Amino acid sequence: MKQDTAIAANHISKNYGSFKAVDDLTFEIFRGEVFAMLGPNGAGKSTTIRMILDILKPDSGSIMVLGGPLDDARKDRIGYMPEERGLYRGVPVIEMMVYLGTLKGMSSSDANRQGMAYLERLDLADYAHKKVSELSKGMQQKVQFAVTVMHDPDLIIIDEPFSGLDPINTMVIKDLLLDFRSRGKAVVMSTHQMFQVEEMADRMLMINQGRQALYGNVDEVRRQYALPAVIIEGEGDWTVLAGVDRIEPGENGRGGTLLYLKPDTTPDAVLGEIAARPDMRIRRFELAVPNLNDIFIQVVEGTKQNV
Amino acid sequence: MRHTLQVFLYELRRNLRRRGYLLTTFGVPLLALALMFVLQRVNLSSADTANQIVDAMETAGIQRAGFIDESGLFTGAAAPAPYTDVLTEYASEDEARAAIDAGEIEGYYIIAADYMDSGRVRLALPRMSIIDVSEAPIEALILSVLTQDEDEDVVTRIFNPSNVQATNLSITNVQAGSAEESEDANFVLVYVFTIALMMSLFVTNGYLMQSVIEEKETRLIEILISTVRPIQLLAGKILAMGLLGLLQMLVWVGGIYLALRLVSGEGTDQALGILSSLATVQLPMDILPLLIVFFVLAYTLFAALYAIVGALSNSMREGPQYAVIFTMPAVIPLYFLAVFISEPGGGLAVALSLFPLTAPIAMTIRLLVSSVPTAQILLSLALLALTVVAAMWAAGRLFRVQTLLAGQLPKLREIPRLLRG
Numbered sequence: 167m168k169q170d171t172a173i174a175a176n177h178i179s180k181n182y183g184s185f186k187a188v189d190d191l192t193f194e195i196f197r198g199e200v201f202a203m204l205g206p207n208g209a210g211k212s213t214t215i216r217m218i219l220d221i222l223k224p225d226s227g228s229i230m231v232l233g234g235p236l237d238d239a240r241k242d243r244i245g246y247m248p249e250e251r252g253l254y255r256g257v258p259v260i261e262m263m264v265y266l267g268t269l270k271g272m273s274s275s276d277a278n279r280q281g282m283a284y285l286e287r288l289d290l291a292d293y294a295h296k297k298v299s300e301l302s303k304g305m306q307q308k309v310q311f312a313v314t315v316m317h318d319p320d321l322i323i324i325d326e327p328f329s330g331l332d333p334i335n336t337m338v339i340k341d342l343l344l345d346f347r348s349r350g351k352a353v354v355m356s357t358h359q360m361f362q363v364e365e366m367a368d369r370m371l372m373i374n375q376g377r378q379a380l381y382g383n384v385d386e387v388r389r390q391y392a393l394p395a396v397i398i399e400g401e402g403d404w405t406v407l408a409g410v411d412r413i414e415p416g417e418n419g420r421g422g423t424l425l426y427l428k429p430d431t432t433p434d435a436v437l438g439e440i441a442a443r444p445d446m447r448i449r450r451f452e453l454a455v456p457n458l459n460d461i462f463i464q465v466v467e468g469t470k471q472n473v
Numbered sequence: 474m475r476h477t478l479q480v481f482l483y484e485l486r487r488n489l490r491r492r493g494y495l496l497t498t499f500g501v502p503l504l505a506l507a508l509m510f511v512l513q514r515v516n517l518s519s520a521d522t523a524n525q526i527v528d529a530m531e532t533a534g535i536q537r538a539g540f541i542d543e544s545g546l547f548t549g550a551a552a553p554a555p556y557t558d559v560l561t562e563y564a565s566e567d568e569a570r571a572a573i574d575a576g577e578i579e580g581y582y583i584i585a586a587d588y589m590d591s592g593r594v595r596l597a598l599p600r601m602s603i604i605d606v607s608e609a610p611i612e613a614l615i616l617s618v619l620t621q622d623e624d625e626d627v628v629t630r631i632f633n634p635s636n637v638q639a640t641n642l643s644i645t646n647v648q649a650g651s652a653e654e655s656e657d658a659n660f661v662l663v664y665v666f667t668i669a670l671m672m673s674l675f676v677t678n679g680y681l682m683q684s685v686i687e688e689k690e691t692r693l694i695e696i697l698i699s700t701v702r703p704i705q706l707l708a709g710k711i712l713a714m715g716l717l718g719l720l721q722m723l724v725w726v727g728g729i730y731l732a733l734r735l736v737s738g739e740g741t742d743q744a745l746g747i748l749s750s751l752a753t754v755q756l757p758m759d760i761l762p763l764l765i766v767f768f769v770l771a772y773t774l775f776a777a778l779y780a781i782v783g784a785l786s787n788s789m790r791e792g793p794q795y796a797v798i799f800t801m802p803a804v805i806p807l808y809f810l811a812v813f814i815s816e817p818g819g820g821l822a823v824a825l826s827l828f829p830l831t832a833p834i835a836m837t838i839r840l841l842v843s844s845v846p847t848a849q850i851l852l853s854l855a856l857l858a859l860t861v862v863a864a865m866w867a868a869g870r871l872f873r874v875q876t877l878l879a880g881q882l883p884k885l886r887e888i889p890r891l892l893r894g
Contacts, residue, residue: 219699238476246699252691257487265483269476269700313696 172352178227202367249325284312395454402446480709502728539581677718685783771833777864817843829860
């Protein structure tokens with residue numbers, strides 16, 4: 167295990183009766199990266215996260231967290247926000263934060279200070295002494311986030327970090343998570359919002375039916391799924407180009423035109439051909455790399471067909 | 474250990490400020506105190522029995538009544554004290570009705586012409602009201618006339634022919650004072666003590682169950698058990714609620730004791746009867762340690778049972794419904810309190826004080842009212858302790874991840890599998 171490895175899972179499996187929830191997964195997550203865990207509902211993401219956190223024991227395989235097997239001291243260095251979240255409803259916000267902070271090894275005064283600092287940062291300082299039940303859903307979501315990170319954990323695991331947040335609060339939380347990454351913390355997020363993964367994640371693991379479907383650097387994964395095509399926007403009759411096999415309208419008719427290239431042609435050659443023709447003008451020219459959403463659907467549907 | 478302590482402190486602080494807890498803990502002795510003072514004020518003026526009858530009459534409604542004597546036996550007679558000013562004679566019903574209309578009297582009696590043969594007396598009231606009906610003034614008048622030639626002692630006995638005093642030969646906890654008052658006091662003491670014990674058990678353990686269900690319902694449980702082991706969470710909660718229960722019992726026992734002491738002065742003894750003699754009844758010191766052992770075991774047993782219900786339930790609505798399975802048997806001894814008092818060594822009392830779910834309350838009652846054979850105490854303690862161990866084991870097995878994170882109540886047939894892990 168490398169020095170900067172935050173999580174190393176080695177051939178972990180988990181069964182519920184005859185159902186294989188997680189089937190032989192191996193992956194590493196490093197400090198200073200945002201790692202996305204993807205997969206359709208019921209793919210085994212939550213089970214994997216619960217095994218990392220020692221809430222569930224794997225049937226086989228091993229997991230090292232922050233340099234060793236998970237013990238109480240290492241648990242204190244983790245911040246976890248599950249998908250189904252909740253707070254004590256009848257308790258003042260800061261009091262609950264102090265309790266959960268002290269469970270993570272903070273002193274009461276530190277927990278109070280850090281809790282207040284996060285509430286101020288998240289524009290909730292006025293609500294510190296209000297009961298959780300008096301807060302809106304978005305506010306509760308922000309408090310939940312503050313509770314997760316107030317003890318400055320080295321490993322943050324968040325299931326659906328942006329659900330229930332408006333665009334402004336999404337940006338605030340996103341900035342905070344990126345800040346943690348820049349400070350060398352490992353951020354693991356499980357989400358269905360693919361554009362967030364494309365924007366934020368360095369590496370990813372896609373799980374489907376308990377097994378690893380895709381794993382690695384996000385850009386590399388996308389390039390693996392790149393089509394032999396380019397997306398173009400501009401004026402001209404693209405069918406006359408020598409390197410173009412066929413053309414298709416872009417996605418939803420809004421994403422330009424998709425030019426499928428002949429096997430012996432490169433995008434550079436097509437770009438050169440366009441530049442040489444005075445009757446063609448272009449505003450956009452890019453490789454037809456599919457977005458993660460398309461890859462996700464492709465992988466999941468592909469598995470279904472194989473089954 | 475650190476986590477258990479943190480959970481303990483948090484639950485303690487949180488529940489100590491709970492309005493419901495404060496109200497039941499401090500409200501009960503305050504209510505007792507207020508009640509004692511009211512009784513004291515009402516009865517301080519005189520301990521005279523006759524006055525008490527007047528008081529009783531006043532509370533029953535009639536303060537002044539008239540009578541019409543058609544038999545001629547009572548004409549011109551004055552009612553004895555305390556009814557001298559209560560009863561006024563009228564010559565006819567018309568006069569009596571006019572007196573009602575004028576607000577001078579609230580009703581009148583008509584002694585029938587054939588009274589000596591039939592004993593008929595009619596009470597006429599301006600409106601029908603059950604609480605207004607009282608026979609005491611006219612009976613006093615009639616008796617005083619009929620017995621005017623008798624000896625005063627005979628008259629007293631006619632008015633009060635027998636003072637029956639029942640004596641329970643098996644009762645050991647009789648204190649100084651009249652036997653009747655002490656027995657009644659014992660009854661009240663046992664009743665109050667067992668109700669308090671039961672309330673404390675169910676109220677604080679109810680909070681324990683609520684707290685577990687709340688964490689399940691809000692899904693906070695997953696965050697908690699990613700840091701704290703389920704068994705640490707359970708231990709912290711049980712310890713906190715146990716202390717709260719004990720504290721509640723202390724406040725109640727201390728408060729009620731204080732209230733009784735405050736009102737047990739001269740002049741109130743006779744009037745307050747049972748209540749004042751309660752102050753002289755002491756919890757027998759020799760059984761106190763046993764009572765505490767039973768309380769602690771009972772508390773732990775119900776804490777474990779409530780924790781199991783909490784771990785299996787998914788909503789505040791479900792929990793109390795399932796808890797009834799355990800609370801119903803526990804309160805059975807209270808329904809048979811009279812049997813316990815009259816036959817503390819009888820089959821029913823012995824059986825209930827051995828069966829672990831009913832033992833805490835049943836044995837408490839028996840220990841308070843009679844001497845219990847040591848073998849029975851030891852057997853009851855052993856059975857209870859074994860059940861506590863089994864319940865704690867089951868709670869520990871069920872208070873685990875699969876159950877706590879499950880979104881629905883497990884089926885009955887799944888519980889053995891969950892217990893096996």
